[in-house]
Amino acid sequence: MDFLDLFDIVAKQTILQPRKYIRPQSCATGFTEDAIGLDSLDRVMTLTLLGEIYAVPPDVLDRAPRIDTIGDLKALLEREGLRIPGTVEEARNYLQ
Structure with a gap:
């Protein structure tokens, strides 16, 4: 599966200002507002939804180390x- 495609789908579902979103071109793309156009709330929402897809326990997400890139x-x-x-x-299907 192409993680960038999944990230793109999830980000587009969660972002509040779609005009600012910049699709990441690689896993080396920064997980920052400057790199992908998602503000801190959009990044949290995207992370939370991806966490649901991958069934990451919420407490694990809460104490996750710094995420600098899409690859991280x-x-x-x-x-x-x-x-x-x-x-x-x-x-x-995990989102339904």
């Missing part, structure tokens, strides 16, 4: 998640 976010979800979706469609 992906690594956290894959390391701490109780499930790893194989496809974007599978991930979408």
